[in-house]
Amino acid sequence: MNDQGDAHRGDWGPFGRPLFNDPESRALSRVGVVDIGSNSVRLVVFDGAARSPAYFYNEKIMCALGEGLSETGRLSPKGRERALKALKRFATLAEGMNITPLTAVATAAVREAEDGPEFREEVLRETGIEMHVITGEEEARLSAQGVLLGWPGSYGMVCDIGGSSMELADIAEGKVGRRLTSALGPLKLKEVKGGEKGLDAYIKSTIEQIHEQMDGETGMRLFLVGGSWRAIARCDMTRRDYPLTVLHEYRMTTEAVAETRKYIEQEDPSDLRGRAGISSDRMALVPLAIRVLDQLVQVFQPKDITISSYGIREGMLYEQMPPALRDRDPLIEACRFAEAKDARMPGFGPILFDFVRPLFPHADWQRKRIIKAACLLHDVSWRAHPDYRPQVCFDNATRANLGGLKHSERVFLGLALMHRYSNKREGVRYEQMFTLVSDEDQREAEVLGRAMRLGAMMWLGAETVPGNLAWNAVDRTLTLDLDPRAKSLFGEVAEQRFKSLVAALDATGEVRIRD
Structure with a gap:
C-alpha cells in the first residue's frame, strides 16, 4: 500500500493478491483479516457482496499487548503469550475455512515495542502468519477508508482509538486528507503521572495540540472508530434506554457525551458493564476513554457524532476496490x-x-x-x-x-x-x-x-x-x-x-x- 491509497501498481499490499479482479463483480472472494491491536487481537472473515462485505466470522481476544509499554518499552509478557495463542487458533481456523494465508496488520504496540520485531518473527515461525506493521498515519488512513466503505462521499473527521494510540483523519469527496497520530490510547493514559489533575491536563493539552495541527477545524461530522468508543456508545444507549442496540450509525451529541461521562463516573462499573453488555477488560478502559472523548468534542465542537463499526479491516478492502466498485451504493x-x-x-x-x-x-x-x-x-x-x-x-x-x-x-x-x-x-x-x-x-x-x-x-x-x-x-x-x-x-x-x-x-x- 502507498500513501495515495492506490493498490493497483503491481503491489497488492498485505493481501498479496487482488480481491476485486472484475470491477463488475458482485461477490467478494472470502478473505480473512487479522487486526493485532494494542488492546485486542481480532480475526474477521469477510464474505458476501463485494461493495458491502459481511462478517462471515468474527472473533476477538482481549490481550492488552500494549499494557506497560510506556514504562518497559516492551510488549506485555502476558499479553504476548495470549496473543500468540489467539493467532495459533486463528491460523487453524483459517486452514479449516480454506482461506490461508491470513492477512495480518499490527498497530501501535508492535510498532513501538523494542521486542516488536522479535514478536513478528515468533508469530511467523509458530503460525505462518506474516504480520504487517503499519505506521500511525497509515492506521489513520485505513480507518478513514473503512468509514468511506460504509458512507461513500462522506465528509468530516475520523477518530480511531486503540489501546496505545488515537488517530485522526479528514475525509471529503471520497478521499482521505490530513491525518495524524497521538498517544491518547487508554493503555498509555494509565501510565500518565500526576493523578486525576495530571491526567486531565495531559489529555487537554494533547487534544489542543491536535486541534492546532488540524488547523483549528470545528463543526464537522465526527466518526468514531474503535472498541472503546463503541463501549461508550453502549453506555450512552443504556443511559437513554435506547431501543435499538445496533452500534453502527448510532448518533450522539456533545451534550450527550458530557451526560454519559457523568453517568459512567456515578454508576457502579460492574453493574453498568452487565447492563450494557461490555466485557470486564473493555470496561476497565472506558473511564479513561470517556475523558478523551469529552475533551475531544469540547475542543472540536462537532455538529454530530457517529459511531462506525467499520475501521482498519474494512479500510483494507476499500483500498483494493476499483473506482467503479467504490462508487456503488x-x-x-x-x-x-x-x-x-x-x-x-x-x-x-x-x-x-x-x-x-x-x-x-x-x-x-x-x-x-x-x-x-x-x-x-x-x-x-x-x-x-x-x-x-x-x-x-x-x-x-x-x-x-x-x-x-x-x-x-x-x-x-x-x-x-x-x-x-x-x-x-x-x-x-x-x-x-x-x-x-x-x-x-x-x-x-x-x-x-x-x-x-x-x-x-x-x-x-x-x-x-x-x-x-x-x-x-x-x-x-x-x-x-x-x-x-x-x-x-x-x-x-x-x-x-x-x-x-x-x-x-x-x-x-x-x-x-x-x-
Missing part, C-alpha cells in the same frame, strides 16, 4: 446480493420498485434508495414460518450488517418489510423501536409494505412489468392499470391486497385492464 449492493442469493425470483425487486414508485412522488434520493432496498429484500425471508415472517423481516432489516443506513432508516425499512406480510404493527414486541421514526414515516412505511404485498402477487417473470399504479394525491384516487397477461393473476387475494393498499392511503381505488 453499499446498501443497494448488499440488498442485490441478498435478493440474488435468497429470493424465490431474483431480479423481480427492480420491477417491484418501478411498480410502487408512483406512490411516493415527493421522495428525495435518500428515501428512494430505502424504498429500492425494501423492494430488493421483499422476498428474501420467504423461508420463515408464515406466523413469524413479519417479525423475521423486521429483525433482519434492523439488525442486519448493512452499511449506509441511519437508525431511523433501519426502522423504516423494517416496518415496510413487516407490512409486506402483515397489516398491523400495534402490540408487537419491538413497538418501542417505532419511536425512532415519525408517525408520518410509519404510515408511509405501511403504504410501501402493502404496495409490495400487492406487487408480489403480480409475478409474470423477473423481467416483466405486471402493470402500473397511478396515484392522484389531490383527488386521493389510486388506479391499478394491469397488463392483459396479469388479468388472471388478479384474483380474490390480490383484490383484497389492493383494497388494503387503498385503505392505507385513505383513498378510492379503480382497477383497469389494458386493451
Whole structure:
C-alpha cells in the first residue's frame, strides 16, 4: 500500500493478491483479516457482496499487548503469550475455512515495542502468519477508508482509538486528507503521572495540540472508530434506554457525551458493564476513554457524532476496490446480493420498485434508495414460518450488517418489510423501536409494505412489468392499470391486497385492464 491509497501498481499490499479482479463483480472472494491491536487481537472473515462485505466470522481476544509499554518499552509478557495463542487458533481456523494465508496488520504496540520485531518473527515461525506493521498515519488512513466503505462521499473527521494510540483523519469527496497520530490510547493514559489533575491536563493539552495541527477545524461530522468508543456508545444507549442496540450509525451529541461521562463516573462499573453488555477488560478502559472523548468534542465542537463499526479491516478492502466498485451504493449492493442469493425470483425487486414508485412522488434520493432496498429484500425471508415472517423481516432489516443506513432508516425499512406480510404493527414486541421514526414515516412505511404485498402477487417473470399504479394525491384516487397477461393473476387475494393498499392511503381505488 502507498500513501495515495492506490493498490493497483503491481503491489497488492498485505493481501498479496487482488480481491476485486472484475470491477463488475458482485461477490467478494472470502478473505480473512487479522487486526493485532494494542488492546485486542481480532480475526474477521469477510464474505458476501463485494461493495458491502459481511462478517462471515468474527472473533476477538482481549490481550492488552500494549499494557506497560510506556514504562518497559516492551510488549506485555502476558499479553504476548495470549496473543500468540489467539493467532495459533486463528491460523487453524483459517486452514479449516480454506482461506490461508491470513492477512495480518499490527498497530501501535508492535510498532513501538523494542521486542516488536522479535514478536513478528515468533508469530511467523509458530503460525505462518506474516504480520504487517503499519505506521500511525497509515492506521489513520485505513480507518478513514473503512468509514468511506460504509458512507461513500462522506465528509468530516475520523477518530480511531486503540489501546496505545488515537488517530485522526479528514475525509471529503471520497478521499482521505490530513491525518495524524497521538498517544491518547487508554493503555498509555494509565501510565500518565500526576493523578486525576495530571491526567486531565495531559489529555487537554494533547487534544489542543491536535486541534492546532488540524488547523483549528470545528463543526464537522465526527466518526468514531474503535472498541472503546463503541463501549461508550453502549453506555450512552443504556443511559437513554435506547431501543435499538445496533452500534453502527448510532448518533450522539456533545451534550450527550458530557451526560454519559457523568453517568459512567456515578454508576457502579460492574453493574453498568452487565447492563450494557461490555466485557470486564473493555470496561476497565472506558473511564479513561470517556475523558478523551469529552475533551475531544469540547475542543472540536462537532455538529454530530457517529459511531462506525467499520475501521482498519474494512479500510483494507476499500483500498483494493476499483473506482467503479467504490462508487456503488453499499446498501443497494448488499440488498442485490441478498435478493440474488435468497429470493424465490431474483431480479423481480427492480420491477417491484418501478411498480410502487408512483406512490411516493415527493421522495428525495435518500428515501428512494430505502424504498429500492425494501423492494430488493421483499422476498428474501420467504423461508420463515408464515406466523413469524413479519417479525423475521423486521429483525433482519434492523439488525442486519448493512452499511449506509441511519437508525431511523433501519426502522423504516423494517416496518415496510413487516407490512409486506402483515397489516398491523400495534402490540408487537419491538413497538418501542417505532419511536425512532415519525408517525408520518410509519404510515408511509405501511403504504410501501402493502404496495409490495400487492406487487408480489403480480409475478409474470423477473423481467416483466405486471402493470402500473397511478396515484392522484389531490383527488386521493389510486388506479391499478394491469397488463392483459396479469388479468388472471388478479384474483380474490390480490383484490383484497389492493383494497388494503387503498385503505392505507385513505383513498378510492379503480382497477383497469389494458386493451
